[in-house]
Amino acid sequence: VSEFDLLIGGGSLATSAGLRPLDLGIVQGRVAAWLAPGGEAPARARIDASGLVVLPGLVDAHVHFREPGLTHKEDFSSGTAAAAVGGVTTALVMPTDLPLTLTPEDLRAKRALAEGRLHVDIGLQAAAHGPEHVAALAAAGAISIEIFLGDMPAPLPVADNGALEAILRATAAASILAGITPTDDGVIAAALVREQQPGDALAFCRSRPPLAEAVGAARALAVAAETGAPVHLRQISCRASLELLRAARVRGLDVTGEVTPHNLLLTDAEILRQGPFAKVIPPLRPEAELPALWDALRDPGSGLAMVATDHAPHTEAEKSADIVKAPGGFPGVQTLLPLLLQAVAEGRLDWAGLVRLTAEAPARRFGLYPHKGSLEPGADADLVLVDPKRGWTIRNEDQLSKARITPFAGRRITGWPVAVLLRGREVARDGKLTAATPSGRVLVRHHP
Numbered sequence: 001v002s003e004f005d006l007l008i009g010g011g012s013l014a015t016s017a018g019l020r021p022l023d024l025g026i027v028q029g030r031v032a033a034w035l036a037p038g039g040e041a042p043a044r045a046r047i048d049a050s051g052l053v054v055l056p057g058l059v060d061a062h063v064h065f066r067e068p069g070l071t072h073k074e075d076f077s078s079g080t081a082a083a084a085v086g087g088v089t090t091a092l093v094m095p096t097d098l099p100l101t102l103t104p105e106d107l108r109a110k111r112a113l114a115e116g117r118l119h120v121d122i123g124l125q126a127a128a129h130g131p132e133h134v135a136a137l138a139a140a141g142a143i144s145i146e147i148f149l150g151d152m153p154a155p156l157p158v159a160d161n162g163a164l165e166a167i168l169r170a171t172a173a174a175s176i177l178a179g180i181t182p183t184d185d186g187v188i189a190a191a192l193v194r195e196q197q198p199g200d201a202l203a204f205c206r207s208r209p210p211l212a213e214a215v216g217a218a219r220a221l222a223v224a225a226e227t228g229a230p231v232h233l234r235q236i237s238c239r240a241s242l243e244l245l246r247a248a249r250v251r252g253l254d255v256t257g258e259v260t261p262h263n264l265l266l267t268d269a270e271i272l273r274q275g276p277f278a279k280v281i282p283p284l285r286p287e288a289e290l291p292a293l294w295d296a297l298r299d300p301g302s303g304l305a306m307v308a309t310d311h312a313p314h315t316e317a318e319k320s321a322d323i324v325k326a327p328g329g330f331p332g333v334q335t336l337l338p339l340l341l342q343a344v345a346e347g348r349l350d351w352a353g354l355v356r357l358t359a360e361a362p363a364r365r366f367g368l369y370p371h372k373g374s375l376e377p378g379a380d381a382d383l384v385l386v387d388p389k390r391g392w393t394i395r396n397e398d399q400l401s402k403a404r405i406t407p408f409a410g411r412r413i414t415g416w417p418v419a420v421l422l423r424g425r426e427v428a429r430d431g432k433l434t435a436a437t438p439s440g441r442v443l444v445r446h447h448p
């Protein structure tokens with residue numbers, strides 16, 4: 001290259017092997033070269049990253065942006081704005097909107113709604129409760145096929161194991177990842193009868209016990225073993241599911257799982273403090289479940305491959321209902337990176353782990369690597385400049401999601417996302433959007 005469009009110099013490049021003092025040369029929105037620090041390579045523009053860590057833009061594999069049909073809660077513009085200021089440059093959007101994303105026509109209509117309004121890139125995930133549309137959804141660019149085993153409104157739940165087998169045979173044949181939300185309606189029904197004690201705020205948490213998740217995970221993994229389908233387990237929140245996932249990995253199955261920041265960092269005690277604003281499914285767990293989740297995150301052999309938010313916004317009025325009526329979920333895409341920067345500051349995670357869990361692994365698993373999830377030459381220049389020393393506090397008033405109330409409000413963070421670039425162009429700085437026009441795209445997965 002005779003001249004770079006942009007040179008980011010003086011910083012520490014975060015890779016899945018750790019921090020390295022390297023400058024980045026960017027041409028036409030892509031990383032063109034890694035350069036020894038302090039060189040005088042010609043460039044049309046420069047960013048001085050002295051004292052900063054240069055991270056690959058985060059890939060959040062699990063967000064609900066509520067469009068179409070539920071845009072009083074969130075839409076593509078507000079959801080991707082929250083992502084952008086938080087350092088998430090690729091968000092993978094779940095299919096649980098109105099209508100559900102069940103057919104190639106639904107997928108194309110959703111893509112048309114999103115185009116031109118995105119502050120970061122997205123991918124669209126489709127849902128299946130039978131095998132009939134799987135091949136066409138894969139061909140139409142769906143990032144994954146999502147299967148819900150229970151605890152959802154009709155027609156989503158796949159309670160029938162023959163139907164689950166048929167869907168996984170179809171996803172395996174189409175070489176598309178099946179995302180499975182593991183739960184079990186029978187276990188939940190029994191727990192609901194057993195745990196009904198008026199005035200007991202924790203009854204909701206106990207109504208979705210670890211056993212419901214583990215029984216769902218066991219079903220999913222047994223059918224994955226039989227069909228050979230690659231499977232990704234959503235929102236693992238307890239030790240029992242982790243043990244099943246690890247055993248499946250030992251058998252050589254192509255299976256992974258994700259964990260949310262809130263299941264890593266909050267316990268069921270938050271229900272007593274925050275009421276329905278801390279209601280989420282799977283629920284916040286007792287303190288005793290958390291150490292196994294952290295241990296699995298730090299162990300690349302565990303199969304717990306990534307942190308994903310389950311960003312699930314609702315309005316303040318909806319969340320102000322009583323614990324039974326209030327919907328589950330809260331925003332998360334904007335606080336993912338800050339919470340994990342705090343984990344790095346506390347020594348619970350290292351920079352290599354942060355890159356692996358929030359960028360490289362999700363990009364690989366969902367067919368977006370190496371354009372996403374990496375800053376190797378050739379990758380899209382999606383990156384976050386982080387000041388690892390700056391302290392600040394998460395506040396509801398700074399959230400760009402329409403659901404402004406985060407259960408992490410008031411939490412002290414060390415590590416600040418100074419600026420966020422998408423394809424070499426600044427989209428956010430110091431918690432504010434900066435690009436005049438949205439430049440995000442709808443991604444499709446690479447066919448293996």
Ligand SMILES: [Zn+2]
Nearest residue numbers: 062094310312
């Ligand atoms: Zn979700």
